[in-house]
Amino acid sequence: MSYAILAASLRSAMQRRDQEAIERLIAEMQPADLAEFVQHEHTDTVLSLLQHLPLDQRAVAFGYLSVALQEELAATLTDRKLGELLQHMNADERADLFKLLDEDRQQALLHTMPRAEQENLRKLSSYEEGTAGAIMTSDYVAIPAYYDVTRALATVRDTGTHAETVYQLYCIDTDGRLLGTVSLRELILADPDSQVAELMTEEVVFVTADTAQEEVARLVARYDLLALPVINGGERLVGIVTYDDAMDVAEEEATEDMHKGMSIGKIEGGLRSASLYELYRKRVVWLVLLVFANIFSGAGIAYFEETIEAYIALVFFLPLLVDSGGNAGSQAATLMVRGMATGDVRSRDWAKLLGREVTVAIGLGLTMALAVSVVGIFRAGTEIAMVVAMSMVAIVIIGSLIGMILPFLLQRFGVDPATASAPLVTSIADASGVLIYFAIATAVLGLPV
């Protein structure tokens, strides 16, 4: 059954207070679907619905809930209940939830846990947000490289129940240093007496705990990894990032880049759950900055006041020309920023791409000049149409160059290239566009004496 049907049935069963149907439907639902279903319910309802699941599945469903809801629910649970739930969650999701609690609550919960788990939880929750450490899990299977296949498979059976993946196994030496990886497939197909060290792949892609999470996502996608091992300074294996968490990061980063491309700050937890003030705050900063940036355009126009007074028809084309420069520039910026984010464009391609962009921009400018001439001649006569067409070519080329160069410049100065947003590029292109347009107009049409 699809989510929509299950959700509708569950809602009706809840209205009928049909406990049996509720239980059956919840058992049938995927944890991700159940999490979506309860997302906007009251905490009491959420808890009573989750209660129908066995503890391990409840822990999985809990991990799918939004951060805000997890925090709310945690506040209503007793230390014992929350501790139970935490112990059944994946190590990485447990650490994420733990980080949301206040100091006192954290201490109380740690006391309910075995010593080894306390250590592990403290460590996992200590990594900085946005790094490999913060998204990795300690639930992996490590196998000493001197084991034979039979013993390795026994280790998988013994320790694999709580591991997030048993399909990629990590071969370590006696100090816990990462030596290589072996897949469960290789173990199963291998001679039971052969040594893990003979089977393992030594060319391992890995990261350190402080690697940026977008780099982690990029590596997992580039090398089609099931999981990426994370090591600490001493080359000791400390965790793995699984592909599903890498996918979430990739989606999150793409969303952030798209928002940044429109000068919107990072919105935590999605559009629907964000508060009105958060939405306002994340949009207003740049919008106001751009108001001040536009003083330059205004000053440019003021400088050419006499030309404008003499040829009011020039104003008809002003929005069109500034928009066109902004559009072409935003296109160029978006192509570069996304290319840099996916690894398709690298800094060393800069000069080559500049040459290509100039060529393309000339083509775009000429075509748009042709289009605007048609409009221009009808509305304002040949002379002004010519001025507008010439300005169009110049403005589109300048706009495109601004859009192309800005992301590289920003990266050079250590700023995220995605800051080269459409609004920013448009504002810069505008100021130059206004100057170009009226300068050409004054030169061609002359000033009335």
Next chain:
Amino acid sequence: MSYAILAASLRSAMQRRDQEAIERLIAEMQPADLAEFVQHEHTDTVLSLLQHLPLDQRAVAFGYLSVALQEELAATLTDRKLGELLQHMNADERADLFKLLDEDRQQALLHTMPRAEQENLRKLSSYEEGTAGAIMTSDYVAIPAYYDVTRALATVRDTGTHAETVYQLYCIDTDGRLLGTVSLRELILADPDSQVAELMTEEVVFVTADTAQEEVARLVARYDLLALPVINGGERLVGIVTYDDAMDVAEEEATEDMHKGMSIGKIEGGLRSASLYELYRKRVVWLVLLVFANIFSGAGIAYFEETIEAYIALVFFLPLLVDSGGNAGSQAATLMVRGMATGDVRSRDWAKLLGREVTVAIGLGLTMALAVSVVGIFRAGTEIAMVVAMSMVAIVIIGSLIGMILPFLLQRFGVDPATASAPLVTSIADASGVLIYFAIATAVLGLPV
């Protein structure tokens, strides 16, 4: 060693013609890295480098090459060599390459293959681009549900060598209908005598072969799947889409949406390899359309010619006001479009989101009006500053509403909501902005008699 170091070493070994070093470095490189390295080499060099790899690894590396390069290389290979390579490629990548060849070549290659493989290849390459069928592979392990665990594991060992994943196994009935899934982990941990039918999960997420690829990627991410089964009309299992292919689709779709958000058409094979004409063509269409759309802004300005002649200072604020409406509108559109793409925003949230957007837009408009008043009073006096501030509030609200409503409207009419691009929203917001601005100005300032 990192890619940069390996690449530099390989390049220097090639210059020294040190065959031994070349061979060693190629063996050390990840297939994805090797593919990137050879991407811009001549076909002869590419072939001689790939020659150093054993056939199966060569086939993997080949699958990582760009479509254009694969096509070029295929043209220089003999039927026998190409046939050999095809047989060692994954079923999905093989089908992708096969589709690039012309009819005659396809026929010649099919003749070099066993009958069953011919059928399979023909079928896999027949699905429409952009569907689950076109990205799925037939290299999966299917297990009759009446098998016991021992026999199931034997099947994995026998048929698993060529499968893309052996970690998720598909349980079928005697007609090949999908009954459920079981993971290799479950099989390994289970009692060897128990039946697969008892172990399998029957709540399976699946798609049909004609499901859109972005939906496939969305499901894989939502349910954290390792692979998503694909069935045909008769519920028969016909293939699986693995998580790594789903990740590629998600990245591709995000790139497409970002480009679309700037009115750039779909660019095949990345920015660096696209031809200049392709780049021009994918950008020019909308830019020219928008030139014509801007006739409305021009007409609006012409209508208020007298007001402008009387108060030239109004023109100073024109680019600022139209930009602000466009910026706020583009932000709203981007938030909606991305929210709809990730599933965070659904059509039924429409009314609620509209209310939120109006509230946020009023806040944004008032703040920006305040900012522009400061600038306005200094530049043009209190009266004009007041007109500009009032217009700003109205323009930002209208722009935001256009940006928010347009994606929903487009979806309603079966058009991709991502078509509500920044340039399109800006153009519509511009025309309304011009009318609002000069109408307010005429009303407040009056016309000189």
